[in-house]
Amino acid sequence: MKPGRKNNLTGYLFIAPWLIGFFVFTFVPFLQSIYLSFTRYNIITPPKWVGFANYQMLLTQDELFWKSALVTVKFAVIHVPLAVVVGVCLALLLNREVKGIAAYRTIFFLPSIVPTVATSVVFLWILNPTTGLINNLLRNFGIQGPAWLNDPFWAFWALVIMSLWGVGGSMVIYLAGLKDIPIHLYEAAIIDGASPAKRLRHVTLPMLSPVIFFNLVMGVIGAFQYFTQAFVMTPNGGPQDSTLFYSLYLFNRAWKYYDMGYASAMAWILFLIVVTLTAIVFRSQKKWVHYG
């Protein structure tokens, strides 16, 4: 069929719901937020143009901005690779045909479907320094556990541990990736006398690399938007701002201080960071992602 006038009309009618939503809720707000980032705006009175003042303030005078950026980068650098390693290892283990494997898979998957707010509340309780589960367990080994969320060093690590608990979601993706690897590749490797370690290194991991890549990209983007857990567990950013994640600081700027222009500038910096990181991860894929 050739694209004619009638098809154009029908086509646009079909995509109309999305088109309307795109302009109203994405495109126009996107442009507005560029404008707002150059203004002072408290939502009640009209925005006032201030040029680059917000950006200048952010980059040169706002210590909390740098602190929150650092916390977030640290979280991304630690959490994302850790989640990939743990997720892939779990998937490799669960890809075995042993008795009751379905039950094991369910057990590892369940944590990832627990609603985020519930996970946060439960971990607040588990991490309680005096009566919480983790410190109780540590006492069995004669270790006096840290104060976790009340400790400027451990608060950050408490959130890292908690996010690892939800690794089951990506494990399922790796598991599906493992199932897609053609069996003849392994058969050929065995005939060639490749050891299990070599088969992992030269067959499994290369074949799994597109899936790992996908999870890496999503993990990096997700880290920069990490909000709910930090907000529920440490609404003020934790001791010495140790869990003041970028999105949490942005939120507080906007909805605690009604500093909307400033928050818009922060959102734009966030946007540029996410775009840049995604581009870097995409470029690096040529080196290690193998599309079979």
Added chain:
Amino acid sequence: MEKGNRLLIHMVLICLSIPAILPLIWMISTSFKAETQIYTNTGMQSFQISSLWPSPMHPQNYSEALQTVPFGIYLRNTLILCLLTVLGAVGSSSVVAYGFARIDFKGKEMWFALMVATMALPGQVTMIPVFTIFRNLGWYGTPLPLIVPAFTGSAFFIFLLTQFFRTLPAEMAEAARVDGSSEWRIFTQLVLPLSKPALATCALFQFLGTWNDFFGPLLYLNDPNSYTLAYGLQQFLSLHGGKWAQLMAASTIFTIPIIVLFFFAQKTFIQGIATTGGKS
């Protein structure tokens, strides 16, 4: 595999299962404990397996939690939101996806690429202007900002469904077109009935998304009568922080439906997650 090897794998899996499942057991167990058991020898207790079993059983935590906070109303609000957003998002997304998958029109590739690009746009960028729109409409404090956007479709679902519709055989649609059927008829009578698994995946994801959503209610809801479970639980925490037994009861109420849903729709869950992650 040799027997010893298998035993080893079981040992490793069991050891790893403990940290995965213990927080959930701990949540449920605490939710049935009396305060006296939670705070025995305040402070320095160590962990014993027997401490997982609530004694005495104290199911009153549930009724007390429901008295402190109207979780029944939150549950109703959450279910209404889930129902409407599932209808809106799945309905609109499938219509739009049909347009992208099966109709030729000018500018299609560009719009499709733009749509995919919006998935990478952080919500923080549009958050403030969108809030202003809803505020000017007088919708602040109502659930409308949480419902209406769903009816414009979700980029993620549109993408999934477009890919799915493209895999359906085109011949039947061609035959129907020759017979003079409209595109709408082909969509509703031929394509939709064949797409139930893909639609179910989208419906499930939207349901989970709305059930879990914290940020939307945090921004837009200010009347306790319209709170959702996610937001209500956080409010409960910030107002009655130390009541762990009740908080765990509330968390259990909030979590159990999702786990039950998982056991009923296990295939849809796993396949949905696997297809979204793997082949894009």
